[in-house]
Amino acid sequence: MxxxxxRYDPLDPEVLRNPYPVLAELRLSEPVFWHEGMGSWTLTRYADCVRVLRDHATFARDARRTGGTVPEPSLSVQTLDPPQQSQIRSLFMTALRAQDLTGLEERACHLARERLGELAGAGAFDVMAEIAVPLSVAVVSDLLGVEAPPYEEFAAVSDAIMRSMDGGLNPTLVEPGRVARQQLSDLVDYWFTASSRPGLLTQVRQAVSPDSDALARLYVKNTARVVFQGGYSTMAAAVGNAVQTLLGHPGALEQMRNPALLATGVDELVRFDGPVQGTTRIAVRSCRIGDAVIEAGQKVIPLFAAANHDPAAFSRVDELVLDRSPNRHLGYGWGPHSCIGTTVAQAGLRALVAALNDHPARLTAAGDSVRRRTATMRAFDTLPVLLG
Ligand code: HEM
Structure with missing residues (x-):
């Protein structure tokens, strides 16, 4: 045997359906293990994941630090490490804090209410295509201050980029991801010159005048692309997962009418079944994690999904505890690469939950949902429901 x-295969249909039991078994028997298929050390304990995410001196995101290469279009806040990354990260964080997120949340809620109004009583519909995609494109476009691109076209480009995150498991996904990244870069280039609406893009653009150094301009543009695409794809996946969790927990939606539970509840939804299952770092020097000796140059995968269900870090790990506080889950990452868009994502999820609660009819499942065959991102391809 x-x-x-x-036997652990993140793309196995049973694991895709519910990864948490096998991750719990692994955490107990082999908390730090080498996974041949992913060519990486895999971490399932909360404490080990936090250690790796924090210690950017030992665990690099930037592959160039261990002799690898990073193609120019990929150089962004996500692929650089401190100290190079710090300036670009703080530019975007400062610009984001200056945005009117209350207004953004209200507009997102309005859009979600409108969508639900159109969909109610019209038979079964797919949450992903009809709510998650339009809501997420609208939220990130609103944040950046750009005209939302056509949903379906953009969803296809974004999906190719999202799937290429599994390039380690399936190298054929890498090239379509590169092509899609270029298409999106062209769109961001266009926005950079053409868009004049107030928003995050206008603000970061001001920080890089045409005579700033070429590298700074490249980092800013690439990061704007990452914010747009990464923000959209994780938000859309989070919306689907949140709806599925709410469908499986009768009464939870209703409880989130309470503003305090709405605030803590949207974080718990991300801990309970978040979209980003893990991330990758590369050991810069040899070191030890638990009993494992990690060699310089080897990849390490902190599995957020496993860490978020680690009983050493959380009580009642497999229950949805809407008032969980504090809730230091890793659904938004940790340390210098933690999610820049956390407050935006929280606003978007609150808007969704509030709109669902405002609607007189209740959502019910309407047939089999289909999980996307991706390991890094936990998402649905389709999630059929009925409203009313
Ligand atoms: C519920 C929705 C979201 C979740 C669960 C989420 C989760 C995450 C996670 C886990 C990371 C860290 C990955 C790592 O360590 O490698 C991350 C990074 C990032 N996220 Fe999010 N995210 C969400 C929405 C957003 C949104 C809406 C935006 C933008 C508006 C955004 C922008 C970013 C950026 C730019 C990074 C890279 C940060 C860096 O490397 O310094 N995210 N996100």
């Missing part, structure tokens, strides 16, 4: 590790 092959060992549990050999």
């Amino acid at each position: 092959p060992s549990l590790i050999d």
Whole structure:
């Protein structure tokens, strides 16, 4: 009988359906293990994941620090490490804090209410295509201050980029991801010159005049693309996962009419079944994690999904505890690469939940949902429901 590790396949339909039992077994039997398929050390304990995410001196995001290469279009806040990354990260964080997120949340709620109004009583519909995609495109476009691109076209480009995150498991996904990234870069280039609406883009653009150094301009543009695409794809996946969790927990939506539970509840939804299952770092020097000796140059995957259900860090790990506080989950990452858009994502999720609560009819499942065959991002391809 092959060992549990050999049997662990993140793309196995049963694991895609519910990854938490196998991750719990792995955490107990082999908390730090080498996964041949992913060519990486895999971490399932909360404390080990936090250690790696914090210690950017030992665990690099930037592959160039261990002799690898990073193509120019990928150089952004996400692929650079401190100290190079710090300036660009703080530019975007400062610009984001200056945005009117209350207004953004109100507009998102208005859009979600409108969508629900159109969909109510019209038979089964797919939450992903009809709510998650339009809501998420609208939220990130609103944040950046750009005209929302056509949903379906943009969703296809974004999906190719999202799927390329699994390039380690399936190298054929890398090239379509590169092409899609270029298409999106062209759109961001256009926005950079053409868009004059107030928003995050106008603000960061002011920080890089035409005579600033070429590298600074490149980092800013690439980061704007990451904010747009990464923000959209994780937000859309989070919306689907949140709806599915709410469908499986009768009464939870109703409880979130209470503003305090709405605030803590949207974080708990991300801990309970968040969209980003893990991330990758590369060991800069040899070190030890638990009993494992990690060699310089080897990849390490902190599995957020496993860490967020670690009983050493959370009580009642497999329950949805809407008033969980504090809730230091890793659904938004941790440390110098933690999510820049956390407050935006929280606003978007609150808007969704509030709109669902405002609607007189209740959502019910309407047939089999289909999980996307991706390991890094936990998302639905389709999630059929009925309203009314
Ligand atoms: C519920 C929705 C979201 C979730 C669960 C989420 C989760 C995450 C996670 C786990 C990371 C860290 C990845 C790592 O360490 O490698 C991350 C990074 C990032 N997120 Fe989000 N995100 C969400 C929405 C957004 C939104 C709406 C935006 C933008 C408006 C955004 C922008 C970013 C950026 C730019 C980074 C890279 C930060 C860096 O590397 O310094 N995210 N996100």
